[in-house]
Amino acid sequence: MKIIRSRNFTATRPWGALDIANMGxxxxxxxxxxxxxxxxxxxxxxxxxxxxGRVEMRYRENGVEQSAILETGDVFYASIGTEHVAHPIGAARVLVVEAQGSV
Structure with a gap:
């Protein structure tokens, strides 16, 4: 059992992470x-x-770069093969669910 107060989490470096769970x-x-x-x-x-926080998510569809501003509470789903990059606008905290060892 864990309770995590995401607003209190700060890493020592950009994209530092707190491992919450590994489910299969x-x-x-x-x-x-x-x-x-x-x-x-x-x-x-x-x-x-x-x-x-807020994050500008840039992604490519059919070789064309697109972007969307993600606000607190927004979710971005990257299907297999989606090229993307996250650009925070100030500090941000994000929850990422993906296969273990993924980039």
Whole structure:
């Protein structure tokens, strides 16, 4: 049993994470960041939920770059093969659910 107060979590580096659970190879991690990640494609699907802050999610569809501003409470689903990168607008805390060891 765990209760995690996401607003209180701060990492020592951008994209630092608190491991919450590993359920049959699917990880749930709380990330803190104030810096962009890198363009990547996950090994599987990814669910990215903004718990605190705002994030500009950039992604490519058919080779064309798109973006969406994710507010607190918004969820981004990256299907297999979705190239994407998260750019926080200030500090943000995000919950990421993905296959263990994914980029």
């Amino acid at each position: 190879g699917i990880t749930t991690r709380l990330h803190w960041t104030d810096q962009p990640y890198k363009w990547h494609v996950n090994d599987g699907e990814e669910v990215f939920a903004v718990l605190d």
